[in-house]
Amino acid sequence: MTDFTGLELAQPLLRAIEGEGYTTPSPIQGKAIPPLMLGRDLLGVAQTGTGKTAAFSLPLLHRLCGGDEGDAGRPLSRQPRALILAPTRELAGQIVDSLKTYSRHMQIRTAVIFGGVSAKPQIKTMNSGVHILVATPGRLLDLMNQGFVQLDKVEYFILDEADRMLDMGFQHDVKKIAAKVPARRQTMLFSATMPKLVQGLANNLLDDPVRVEAAPAATTAEKVEQQVLFVASDNKRNLLSHLLKDQSVERVLVFTRTKHRANRVAKHLVDSGISADAIHGNKAQNARQRALDGFKKGSIRVLVATDIAARGIDVDGVTHVINFELPNEPESYVHRIGRTARAGADGIAISFCDHEERGYLRDIEKTIRQTVTLVEDHPWHAADVATSTAKPPAPGGRGGRGGRGGQPKRQGQPKKHTGQAQNNNSGQKPGNSPGNSQGQKPGQRRRRPQRGRRPTGMAA
Numbered sequence: 001m002t003d004f005t006g007l008e009l010a011q012p013l014l015r016a017i018e019g020e021g022y023t024t025p026s027p028i029q030g031k032a033i034p035p036l037m038l039g040r041d042l043l044g045v046a047q048t049g050t051g052k053t054a055a056f057s058l059p060l061l062h063r064l065c066g067g068d069e070g071d072a073g074r075p076l077s078r079q080p081r082a083l084i085l086a087p088t089r090e091l092a093g094q095i096v097d098s099l100k101t102y103s104r105h106m107q108i109r110t111a112v113i114f115g116g117v118s119a120k121p122q123i124k125t126m127n128s129g130v131h132i133l134v135a136t137p138g139r140l141l142d143l144m145n146q147g148f149v150q151l152d153k154v155e156y157f158i159l160d161e162a163d164r165m166l167d168m169g170f171q172h173d174v175k176k177i178a179a180k181v182p183a184r185r186q187t188m189l190f191s192a193t194m195p196k197l198v199q200g201l202a203n204n205l206l207d208d209p210v211r212v213e214a215a216p217a218a219t220t221a222e223k224v225e226q227q228v229l230f231v232a233s234d235n236k237r238n239l240l241s242h243l244l245k246d247q248s249v250e251r252v253l254v255f256t257r258t259k260h261r262a263n264r265v266a267k268h269l270v271d272s273g274i275s276a277d278a279i280h281g282n283k284a285q286n287a288r289q290r291a292l293d294g295f296k297k298g299s300i301r302v303l304v305a306t307d308i309a310a311r312g313i314d315v316d317g318v319t320h321v322i323n324f325e326l327p328n329e330p331e332s333y334v335h336r337i338g339r340t341a342r343a344g345a346d347g348i349a350i351s352f353c354d355h356e357e358r359g360y361l362r363d364i365e366k367t368i369r370q371t372v373t374l375v376e377d378h379p380w381h382a383a384d385v386a387t388s389t390a391k392p393p394a395p396g397g398r399g400g401r402g403g404r405g406g407q408p409k410r411q412g413q414p415k416k417h418t419g420q421a422q423n424n425n426s427g428q429k430p431g432n433s434p435g436n437s438q439g440q441k442p443g444q445r446r447r448r449p450q451r452g453r454r455p456t457g458m459a460a
Helices: 011-019 027-037 052-064 089-102 120-128 137-145 162-167 171-180 196-205 233-243 259-271 285-297 330-337 355-368 383-387
Strands: 042-045 082-085 110-113 132-135 156-159 186-191 210-213 224-230 252-255 276-279 302-305 320-323 347-353
Touching (some): 011 089, 027 042, 120 137, 233 259, 330 355, 347 355, 355 383
Parallel strands (some): 110 132, 224 347
């Protein structure tokens, strides 16, 4: 099988795919679509940017419409036939956009509901009837409790980015929602990482699932060039401005651990004459969407984001991801750098590491099973970070939850899982990788051996 025609998808879907210019399935699509077309449950382990949205959307649309007819029948008021759960508003919106693109030649009604905006338009849409509902758990439960959404007709149940959904504290919400979905259904669960908590959820929800992987769990995107720069905390903003003087650092996603820091970094960049904006859970939905649209169109060069708010950011051409602050969870590092080098493109991930974050870097390198290249050629290099024994800072804000309009406290939130670190088999100490050169400048690529061209896949 070398192209989408070999997957036996309905003709309306093939027309839409062809219209988007896609011909060859990505690895996750090639592995996931055949068993899903047969009605099997599926556990998919895939990083962002691998095409997993199309991997579940295409077979879902095919089965809903019964093949080439392209008609899913009359939608029922408040009773969707398919339910897709996503952790954030941004990701939910991206999924709906993809579904509408692929179903443009089909009679399918799709809706999205999430918190942070008025529920009235969402209730009106549900009353008029939809085939596919994409939702964040918090707002979905709210509308279920009010009787505006009923799940007794759901035939297809999909959880996307399940690891982040549980990390955000939605474990109990997901269980409540799953309990309302008929036992006789097709279930799909996708996750970039597979900690024990996610595996336990999969065991409870899936029936004899097929497991497919686009890349081993906790591995990083193959084509992402990873660099780390040792710098004192007080010099990070100066270093960021310095890197952005290079015009090849073209479209940049900057990550911070907290919402407050995201605001401060964005303000610093704007004050320095760099077009930038911040996106996080405390911002109103219209402000978040305005920032995201500006980043997509290129009017904003730098988007500063927290981990949670960044889920669902699917923007082509992100040249650089900069970790202004290292995440305290190694899996978050994998998610972050996966925002560049999407759909087979190259990308660069640069991490700033101060004295208190040295332990975070060690955990990341153990989890991804490789040493991140140390680059010393910058004005604020802090050599003593390499031997720092300072304790990491206490965990800060979590970047917003993306579910309900408000954020009530939840009892019994699951503990964060950072996964079991694996030994670094390289035999090298952090910062001493073969590609580590004092002459290499931040943001520059190392030369690589020539590789064969890889088939073009679909990244949606």
